[in-house]
Amino acid sequence: MKEANVPFLDLKAAYGELQPELDEAVLRASRSGWYIGGPEVESFEADFAAYTEAKYCVGVGNGLDALTLALRALDIGEGDEVIVPSHTFIATWLAVSAVGAKPVAVEPALGSYNIDVDSIERCITTSTKAIVPVHLYGMPVDINPICALAKRYGLAVIEDAAQAHGAMVGGKKVGSHGDAVAWSFYPGKNLGALGDGGAITTNNETIASRVRELGNYGSAVKYFNNECGVNSRLDPIQAAVLSIKLKYLDVWNKRRQNIAAIYSQALTGFGVGLPNAPEWAAPVWHLYVIATPERDALQSRLALAGIQTLIHYPVPPHLQKAYRPLGLKVGSLPVAERLANEVLSLPIGPQLSASHVDYVVSVLAGARL
Numbered sequence: 330m331k332e333a334n335v336p337f338l339d340l341k342a343a344y345g346e347l348q349p350e351l352d353e354a355v356l357r358a359s360r361s362g363w364y365i366g367g368p369e370v371e372s373f374e375a376d377f378a379a380y381t382e383a384k385y386c387v388g389v390g391n392g393l394d395a396l397t398l399a400l401r402a403l404d405i406g407e408g409d410e411v412i413v414p415s416h417t418f419i420a421t422w423l424a425v426s427a428v429g430a431k432p433v434a435v436e437p438a439l440g441s442y443n444i445d446v447d448s449i450e451r452c453i454t455t456s457t458k459a460i461v462p463v464h465l466y467g468m469p470v471d472i473n474p475i476c477a478l479a480k481r482y483g484l485a486v487i488e489d490a491a492q493a494h495g496a497m498v499g500g501k502k503v504g505s506h507g508d509a510v511a512w513s514f515y516p517g518k519n520l521g522a523l524g525d526g527g528a529i530t531t532n533n534e535t536i537a538s539r540v541r542e543l544g545n546y547g548s549a550v551k552y553f554n555n556e557c558g559v560n561s562r563l564d565p566i567q568a569a570v571l572s573i574k575l576k577y578l579d580v581w582n583k584r585r586q587n588i589a590a591i592y593s594q595a596l597t598g599f600g601v602g603l604p605n606a607p608e609w610a611a612p613v614w615h616l617y618v619i620a621t622p623e624r625d626a627l628q629s630r631l632a633l634a635g636i637q638t639l640i641h642y643p644v645p646p647h648l649q650k651a652y653r654p655l656g657l658k659v660g661s662l663p664v665a666e667r668l669a670n671e672v673l674s675l676p677i678g679p680q681l682s683a684s685h686v687d688y689v690v691s692v693l694a695g696a697r698l
């Protein structure tokens with residue numbers, strides 16, 4: 330019998346908490362007369378650059394475009410290799426493929442979900458042009474040694490920060506360690522719009538203006554096109570929404586941190602793999618992911634108790650039909666493959682109530698693996 334209904338993430342409740350302010354922002358943007366670009370976009374870009382401690386922010390249509398345009402702005406394309414994590418959301422790989430380059434996968438270290446920094450160097454070839462590390466699940470990757478390695482080999486670093494708004498590395502915000510940092514404002518992200526949205530942040534003015542140009546048909550001056558760009562711009566209504574939500578990001582991240590702390594304490598000694606933050610890392614818990622070979626049984630058990638969990642992600646990119654042409658067979662990236670079978674994301678979100686968190690913990694405690 331269902332004793333409760335604990336949603337994985339309640340986006341409607343998130344909207345509800347800020348409804349008067351969000352409605353006002355949507356109306357303001359609607360009445361402004363600016364429907365592409367304009368003051369709402371400029372103001373959000375300035376605020377988000379400041380928040381991420383970066384010099385520039387350029388809004389784009391979504392997170393995948395942010396990655397793709399950043400790669401293009403760094404002249405990565407046909408014939409190039411780009412190092413990506415084996416364990417990530419497929420968009421990280423799709424961006425590399427979109428520019429005609431080849432994704433080269435590096436596995437996570439055991440006990441971590443992020444790319445193993447020590448395994449990157451042996452995957453560098455004469456064709457390698459860039460590394461795209463991902464701050465997966467809101468846990469920052471060890472970015473400083475990655476940037477140092479990239480510098481030694483003359484490689485670009487494009488960070489995929491789609492799950493890491495507000496995360497910090499050694500007290501410094503994710504946002505300007507690499508050459509460019511790609512962000513998604515997909516509704517379920519820590520900083521989510523009421524639709525699609527994305528951005529890049531960078532300290533490099535050339536990259537910033539090139540991304541802006543590429544996302545605007547390759548044009549800096551209307552009707553004069555320097556290259557074959559695309560149409561990928563941050564919508565002013567979404568920018569207005571994001572400006573409001575940015576003010577609450579730290580508070581909402583703090584709530585995620587509190588939930589994560591409760592989970593971590595309750596699940597220590599429970600016999601499942603737990604996420605752990607290195608001492609230099611300030612994670613923002615986009616997801617709270619445990620790992621166990623009994624994953625499917627545990628997920629069913631939780632579902633029976635009315636608790637919704639998700640799997641991020643059930644099939645690793647290299648085993649997707651889309652990547653069959655790479656010829657990577659089952660067993661070629663065993664860590665990513667094992668994680669696909671073992672990871673389970675527990676409910677977490679700024680609107681998850683304390684009583685629901687307690688309930689999840691009590692059901693987990695009774696699950697006895």
Ligand SMILES: *Cc1c(COP(=O)(O)O)cnc(C)c1O
Binds near residue numbers: 394421526
């Ligand atoms: C969400 C996400 C993306 C893509 O962002 P969209 O805005 O959905 O295109 C890329 N990388 C990671 C790690 C993501 O979680």
